[in-house]
Amino acid sequence: MESLVAILATVTAVNALAVPAEIEERRTASYASSWDLKEFTSLVVFGDSYSDDSRLGYFIDHEGAAPPVGWENPVNYHAATGGRVWPQYVKQYTTTSDLNVYNYAVSGAVCSNNITPRYFSAIDAPFPALAQYEIPAYIADSRYVEDDGTDFIEGAEDGRVYAFWDGTNDLGFSAFIQDEQVAGTNLTTYINCIYNQMQRVYDNGGRNFVLFNVAPLYFAPEYAAPPYDVGVNQYWLDKPKNHTQLSGRMLEQVVTVNAIFDYRTPFAVEIKKRYPGARIAVFDVHGLMTDIYNNPSEYLNGTAPLDVTGYVNRCNTTGGDCVTNPSPDSFLWYDELHPSEQAERVIARAFVNVVKGMSKWATYWSD
Ligand SMILES: *[C@@H]1O[C@H](CO)[C@@H](O)[C@H](O)[C@H]1NC(C)=O
Ligand SMILES: *[C@@H]1O[C@H](CO)[C@@H](O)[C@H](O)[C@H]1NC(C)=O
Numbered sequence: 090m091e092s093l094v095a096i097l098a099t100v101t102a103v104n105a106l107a108v109p110a111e112i113e114e115r116r117t118a119s120y121a122s123s124w125d126l127k128e129f130t131s132l133v134v135f136g137d138s139y140s141d142d143s144r145l146g147y148f149i150d151h152e153g154a155a156p157p158v159g160w161e162n163p164v165n166y167h168a169a170t171g172g173r174v175w176p177q178y179v180k181q182y183t184t185t186s187d188l189n190v191y192n193y194a195v196s197g198a199v200c201s202n203n204i205t206p207r208y209f210s211a212i213d214a215p216f217p218a219l220a221q222y223e224i225p226a227y228i229a230d231s232r233y234v235e236d237d238g239t240d241f242i243e244g245a246e247d248g249r250v251y252a253f254w255d256g257t258n259d260l261g262f263s264a265f266i267q268d269e270q271v272a273g274t275n276l277t278t279y280i281n282c283i284y285n286q287m288q289r290v291y292d293n294g295g296r297n298f299v300l301f302n303v304a305p306l307y308f309a310p311e312y313a314a315p316p317y318d319v320g321v322n323q324y325w326l327d328k329p330k331n332h333t334q335l336s337g338r339m340l341e342q343v344v345t346v347n348a349i350f351d352y353r354t355p356f357a358v359e360i361k362k363r364y365p366g367a368r369i370a371v372f373d374v375h376g377l378m379t380d381i382y383n384n385p386s387e388y389l390n391g392t393a394p395l396d397v398t399g400y401v402n403r404c405n406t407t408g409g410d411c412v413t414n415p416s417p418d419s420f421l422w423y424d425e426l427h428p429s430e431q432a433e434r435v436i437a438r439a440f441v442n443v444v445k446g447m448s449k450w451a452t453y454w455s456d
């Protein structure tokens with residue numbers, strides 16, 4: 090077992106990258122103390138394509154209709170990572186119990202379509218969002234009793250963990266980075282939305298939350314600065330030409346939102362006591378992905394040379410003629426926008442430790 094001194098040294102070195110000093114101190118001093126989950130029995134996920142298994146696929150296959158209450162989300166071996174997404178790996182890596190996973194994430198989703206609606210032609214509507222679709226879908230499922238009398242959502246609240254990972258689409262193209270938010274809204278409206286969605290789950294009984302911060306999107310090929318940038322592509326046909334400016338703007342958005350998450354979470358939980366009896370871990374997935382970027386050999390394991398700026402799957406601007414690199418585990422990114430499957434395995438492994446109350450990537454708060 091690593092000595093505590095060694096662990097603390099690692100934590101300090103890593104966090105020196107981005108986390109504010111007071112938050113870093115909190116992490117190194119007491120990262121386990123306020124998270125006392127007894128047994129991790131169920132995982133409920135809200136988010137976008139970084140987490141979506143097959144839910145957007147259902148909407149597409151059913152002319153925009155939502156899955157019925159009590160729908161079982163099948164495992165998708167060809168999700169946006171090119172393989173499985175992190176919740177499936179959390180299930181695989183959680184050996185203490187047969188974890189139940191309820192995944193409400195929808196590719197393309199934002200927190201609210203009242204802030205940054207993004208039209209999706211395949212369903213002739215905005216992508217289903219957390220506020221308008223994902224949270225209500227979970228709440229309906231949480232009350233759903235199957236024909237045999239068992240609750241659809243298994244496991245008591247005290248073993249249930251709610252993960253929120255959002256931001257990629259809210260901050261991205263057709264949204265904040267192109268100033269396409271609804272008039273009168275701004276980044277703080279977006280942040281309010283995230284805390285309001287946690288509130289709705291709390292009001293429905295939820296007590297254990299993991300709030301992922303926003304990924305380092307300015308490293309994703311879609312938002313990277315030269316020389317690692319990409320031009321017009323399958324996701325973004327009206328992409329602006331100045332990628333230095335674009336990447337800089339994305340960096341500012343991401344670090345600002347993440348700093349607000351760092352400070353607002355303890356304010357909401359411990360000072361305002363907005364969620365009595367709840368625990369919230371802020372998972373610094375931004376720091377973890379930055380660490381993959383800076384130290385790829387500690388995380389990536391493909392046979393080809395490791396590559397944190399390129400991507401696995403290269404398609405033309407209409408998403409055809411794709412060429413897939415034969416060594417996907419060498420990459421941080423699967424395509425212009427999405428993490429690779431290996432990156433999501435790394436995220437899943439870290440998440441399992443977050444839930445154990447012992448992750449150097451999490452800051453734990455509780456009331
Ligand atoms: C930012 O958004 C909030 C609503 O979330 C609004 O009250 C505020 O006026 C906005 N700020 C500006 C300068 O528009
Ligand atoms: C692109 O934006 C950067 C600042 O973000 C600026 O310094 C540079 O002059 C711009 N390039 C062009 C060609 O406008």
Ligand SMILES: *[C@@H]1O[C@H](CO)[C@@H](O)[C@H](O)[C@H]1NC(C)=O
Nearest residue numbers: 389390391392418431434435
């Ligand atoms: C890389 O490691 C993961 C486990 O984290 C494993 O599932 C995968 O097969 C490995 N890839 C290669 C190419 O060895």
Ligand SMILES: *[C@@H]1O[C@H](CO)[C@@H](O)[C@H](O)[C@H]1NC(C)=O
Nearest residue numbers: 404405406407408409410411
């Ligand atoms: C992309 O590839 C597909 C499949 O070959 C093709 O039908 C389509 O025209 C290509 N799009 C462009 C913009 O070249």
